[in-house]
Amino acid sequence: MGAAYFYHMTRTPLEATLPVLLEKSLDAGWRVAVRGVEAARLDWLDQKLWLGPEERFLPHGLAGGPHDGDQPILLTTATEAANRPDCLVSIDGAGISPDEVAAMARVMILFDGNAPDAVETARDQWRTLTEAGAPAKYWSQESGRWEMRAER
Template sequence: MPALFYHVTQSPVEEVVESLLPRALAQGWTVELRGTDPERMDWLDQRLWLGGDESFLPHGLAGGPHDALQPVLLTVSPAPAGRDAIMAIDGAEVTPAEVGSVQRVWILFDGRDERAVARAREQWKALTAASVTAQYWSEESGRWEKKAER
């Protein structure tokens, strides 16, 4: 499966996370939501808990006694093997081996943040240089469109 790069320009990254996670869970996948900042992951954890009944996403913050049972595990470091999908935000690292070992990889980056765009370009180059197929998706037009594949 390709690594899917989502260039987020119309919505906050967390809203895109909240729209993709239910689709992943509907596929029966367990998801690792990987970030880089423990405080941001704690904030996302709180946001997901406060979503209300219709938008509630079963999840947990890494480091608890039931990490392996969480449908969505929020973490700042790679979780033990066994997850079906990885969603990386805020420039979190995803290795070529990881892409090959899961059903889906999303790399979401904020198009309004030049450092995030530069980091996504680095990730694209590293993954494609390692022969990983990558797709670039943009929401510039107001809906998601595939702009490139390599």
């Protein structure tokens, strides 16, 4: 059974936080699906990942291409990911089910701590997942570095 890790971003934006977590996921040998809610936002994120530093290139693709199943990292709005992920990353409030937490090695929920709606959505997700019995950890960067602040 996996666990849901909540990342409350207050000091670094998504485009800085996500690549670090993706690199760690690949280092763990995981295939990753990044689930968003809007295709335009995933297009933007795709561009940010392609323009990252060469020494930290993250092989990835947008869902809908001919090689989705081969992608180590797949950006998608769908609930099913063709790359058979071990890790699922939710951005922008994309839904996660307790069954998905149980099926994955890890689920990561990244949310903007400076956006009240995003914080409220993350709180609802925490409640839903933990009440269903999914293990969860809450990580905050309020102090300037990532620290685990809660665990259930």
